[in-house]
Structures are given as structure tokens and as C-alpha cells.
Amino acid sequence: MRHIVSLLVENEAGALSRISGLFSARGYNIESLTVAETEDSTLSRMTIITSGSDRIIEQINKQLNKLVDVVKLQDMTEGNFIEREMMFVKVKAEGESQRAEVKRLSDIFRARIIDVTDTTFCIELTGSGEKLDAYIRAMHENNIVEVVRSGSMGILRGEKALTL
């Protein structure tokens, strides 16, 4: 099963490689990993999307918790959470009809065009992983020049929070 695990880690050199090294050394899956500093500059927030049997997921959570740099961990999948990913897509946009079509499609997905040239559009889109997949499918493969995806971030709904 797919799990979304959020971590607060010490904002120190090496913390990221300890975590990614754990996944490769123990053969765990890693679908995406995002990380950035939080409002507290000594802490980084990380979101990892992984998958595996219940036993593997339990091991992943325990092994992550065991790392000295991991301050706090939460398996979001156990609760009610919001997940979002951001994507930039550069697409071919040549000629009146193609430009209009891309614009129309982007409106449907509530995507924003953030850069324009005579032959391309750069589009920004936020949503669940499935929504981003759907946009790419709708855009047709041969129109796509470049795709940049951030990997998912997650946050719990309601008052509960992953803080110190």
C-alpha cells in the first residue's frame, strides 16, 4: 500500500543522505521525497511517498525513527490528510488553434500559464498526483517539451499538527 510519511529532521548536512541511504540499503521503495527548511531554521520538513506491505511500512517507520537526525515522524496515511504536488510543464504552442487548445485545457485543470514564447507555453499546476498525471495525458505526449514535478507534500487536516 502507498504511504505518505512526514518527518521533522535536524537541518544538518548529511541528514538527507542518512534517510535516502536507509531506503537504498534496506531495499525500500521510494516514490518521491521532498525536503525544505521550516519556519524553525534548525529543522527540515520532509515528505516521503513509499509503498510496501504493512510489515515493510512498519519497519520503514521504525528505522526512520531510529535515525538520530529524525526528530519526529508521522505516517499521514493513518489519519485524514491533504496531499499536493506541484508541476511545471513546458508545451509546444504553435499556431492559433494549438495555443487556444492548450489555454482551454489548462483552464479546465485550473493550471496557470506562467511563461510564454512564440512557440511554447510554460504551465504551472498544483494538485494530487493523479490530477497531474491526467493533465499530462490530456496534453498529448508529443506536445510536451519538459516536465518538472516537485514530489508530494502532505499535511494533516484539522487541528493536529506535526510540530515539536
Add this chain to the structure above:
Amino acid sequence: MSGVSVELSGSEIIIQFLKDEGVKHLFGYPGGAVLHIYDALQKQDDVMHVLVRHEQGATHAADGYARATGKPGVCLVTSGPGATNAVTGIATAYMDSIPMVVLTGQVPSHVIGCDAFQEVDAVGISRPCVKHNFLVKDLNKLAETLKKAFYVATSGRPGPVVVDIPKDITAPHIKVPYLYPEKINMRSYNPNFKGHPRQIKRAVGLLLSAKRPMIYTGGGIILDDASAELRQFVRKLGFPITQTLMGLGAFPGTDPQFIGMLGMHGTYEANLAMHECDVLICIGARFDDRITGVTSKFCPYAQIIHVDIDPASISKTINADVPIVGGARQVLAEMNKILDNTELSIDQTALEAWWQRIKSWQEEESFAYDRNSDLIQPQAVVEELYQVTNGEAYITSDVGQHQMFAAQFYPFDEPRRWINSGGLGTMGFGLPAAMGVKLAFPDKDVACITGEGSIQMCIQELATCLQYDTAVKIINLNNRYLGMVRQWQEFFYEKRYSHVNMDSLPDFVKLAEAYGHVGIRVDKPADLHDAMKEAFKLKSRTVFLDIITDREANVYPMISAGKAHNEMDISPLQQQKQASLKGRGEKV
């Protein structure tokens, strides 16, 4: 020192910190990146530096010292090859959860990343085999980092910690205030020692309801100094106990309640009792693959209680019905308290029947070997060693058949006496580890049971033994083969012996003499006793006993890959005995 800070250089801080931390021995090897530290080191006598002959030797010696004393082993090596040579020893300590702090020199901060001379990413290379590691970037944080390193290494589930120190941090002319940090607070590291009271109660209830109970303990008992609590617990219950290779000595090896080591080369009775038991309590062990055999057939009738300080060890390979996260000593003390205050409702009839079954397995004598052979049997050597040392010696070993014979034939009655590389299985561990033990206990008998393959992997430490008068006895079971590999090739590759023949061995007697020690060769069973006596009579000398043993002796019983506890290969002698005791109906 307390309360008042002094101005010290980085090198002086390191040495002063080690003193303040109570470190008596430092195992090391100098080099460019640690020159400043070595300069500070020679200005004092409180911390004794032991100059090894290879950095791997330093780590194993520190490891042996830690296993025997319970205190952290400490090493100091230089950057680059110094650090990489130490990695095998660090990984060895990591797999067996041994507290160790390894200080590695690093090239100066401003050239890190420039492929400088003797530069290697020591933090990166050691990361998968340390409990934690640090790169010191700020001289002002050096003392605090060292304190963290010792705290992490020795608390919770212990393990090795590497502190990588760039040369500029140790420069003699840059001084900062130093005050020994008595305590350290780490928000991301708080090991839990106390087991959950309700779970402990549940576990005791389950134990008391057992008809065929088993106690299975490991190195965690020794690491947590829980031997006394374990002995009380086992005797109160009257249950059979088995111990892992790492746990030997926690419960006395000569006690009738101890039914031998379990696992791949455990006793017949211990493995069958594991297979047949209905309640199993595991304390301070981790269901290693050498213990469980094939996991799908492991303890098929048992409800399992697992006590471990590391939550990640629980339900990792074998599901625990009653998981208890906590230190062995604390949890055992709690269980003992409950047992003292409860009327013990053990089904004594069932327990008596259970013991009878175990005794019937014991009668088959799974460790029997040919005592009338013209060749020296390796088992006989270990038994002789046991007799000559009254079973009280510190025994280190390397890895292979000799290691198993040592574990099988030298019953340890005390913890911390049996010192071997269990998890990583590091050949070359035994001699430097013995050196570390002898430095800690100069008045005790220390022997290294080894083979002609393993001993050559760290033989250079014979020189260190002379320099520091660590008079250890090397018991070389010389069968001219890499014995364990040969055994596997005999059993599983139809005797196609591939590169296990140790041709052109050195003359170990002359080699020992060349290093300034005593060498004795024994090739007849009749000479074994006198030679062993002689070796231990030479109190102040390192003695190399080169014992020419039966080339094709095998370790029995054996659980081969993919097999369960009740599917052991047993020795030809046990097969005969089994036939003569016919009518038991026990399947092998």
C-alpha cells in the same frame, strides 16, 4: 576541572575530554591529519595510547575491550586510508551493537571536497555501519560533539559512532574555552528503557500459562548487564533456556537449565525445544537468520513474547504476539517483581513432561565426536583449554569452524567472557580483540581460538602484543583448510573443494618466534594437555599454539539453508546413538 573553563586547542580538548570521560585506553595509528592530536597525546600519561599495526586492529582491539569491560572502546586513526581501514572494525561493532567511538582525522576544512591527499568522505563511507556520525565544523562545538558521540554510542541499543575531525580544528595555536559537558540533551534521541507495565504483565501471564515454555536470550542481556536479573528469572520459573552465540555466559553454561546454544550449529535439544515450544520469550535477541532457520517454519506452535530496547528489532522478521520495548535489565526486574508477588500457577506436570522430552533429546549427544582418533580433534582442543583454564578464561575467536567449536565446547558461566564477531562474521577479529581484553584485564587468562585462515588476517598485531606485554594465548586450530567453507562445499557442492586449501602456510612457530613470542606445535593428541599447560604457565609471554587438527572434522548439528529447527543434519555418531536409543519416535 569542574565548573571552571580553560583555554585549550582542539587537540588538547580531545585529550582532556577523553580524560574527563574516564577513557583509559586509546587504540590508534598516527598520520598526517592527526599529527596535532598526537602531539597533544604525548604530553600526558592519563590516557594510554596503544599503537596497533593496522587500523583494523585498532577497531577490533577497542571492540574487544568494550565487550569485556562494558565501557566504550575508543580509537584514533588518520584520514583517508586510516579511516577506510577502520571500516571493517566499525561494521563489526555495529552488527553486534558494541559501544565504540572512532575519531578519524580529516583533511583541513578548506580543502574538503578538493580530492586532497589522504582525503576520503569518512562520514559518507561509515554512514551505513555506524549508529551515528559527526563531522566537526566548529571548534567551539568540539567538546559537545564528543559528548554526544559517547552518549549515543553507549545508550539505548549501543553502537559505534564516528567523529570526523578536520586538521584545522585541532591546530595548536587556536584555543577556545573548554568545560567538560557533564550532560547532553538531544531532542532527536531519547532511548526508552522502561517496558510498558501492562505488556509486561501480559507477558508474565502468558509465560505462566505455558505447557512447553522456552526462554531464548541474546547479546542484549550482556550489553544491558542484565545477567543477575536473568538468572533470577530463569530459576524462579524453572523453564529451559537457550542462548544465542552473542548471549553465551549471561546464564551459566554449566547450569542444568541451560540446554545449549540454538541456531545453525546449536544443540539438537535447543533447536527441537524451539520447534516444539508453545510459549517463547525472547529477550535481547533479534531473530537473526542464523537463529531462526527458515522463518516460515519457525516456532510453529509458539506464542511469542519479544523484549528489545530497539523497537525496529521487534516484528522485523518474526511477528511478536506480545511486544515489549524496553531495556532487558529493567523489564526482567519488573517481571521478577511480578513473579515474587504472584502465586506461581505453572502446570508442573506439563513442565516435568517437557523436561523429560528435552532430556530424551539430550541423551542423543549431538556434540559427540571421535575421542579415540589418532588425529587431534578440534573439539578436544577446546575441551582441554576449558580444563586448563578452569572455564574462567576470556575467550576471543575469529570466524569459522573454530568459532563454533569454541561456542559449543567452552561453556561460559559469566557474561563478557566470550568475545566474537557474531553479526558481521569478521575473520581477523580474534587476535586484536584478545589484545584489547588483556589490556583491560592484565591478570586474567585471555585466549584467542582461531584458525590458520583467520589468524593471518590480522597477524601483524603480534608485534603490538610484544610492545604492550599483552600476553595472550593463541590457540590455532590448524586444519590447512578454510574449514567452514570446506564443510559447506562438502555438504552442498559434492566435495568440490574450491580454493579452500591453505597451501604454503607459514611456519607459525617460527613466525611467533620472529615476533618475539613463544611458538609451540602440537600434532599428537597425547601432547595436547602438556602443551596447553605449558602455554598458560608462561604467564608473561604471548604463546602461539599451532595445533595440527583433523582436516575434515565437521561442525554438528547443522541447520542448512531453507531448513527448520527440526530438520537438522546430525553427526554420524549421533545417528548411531539415535539408532541404539530406538523407539523414541523423534524425527530428525
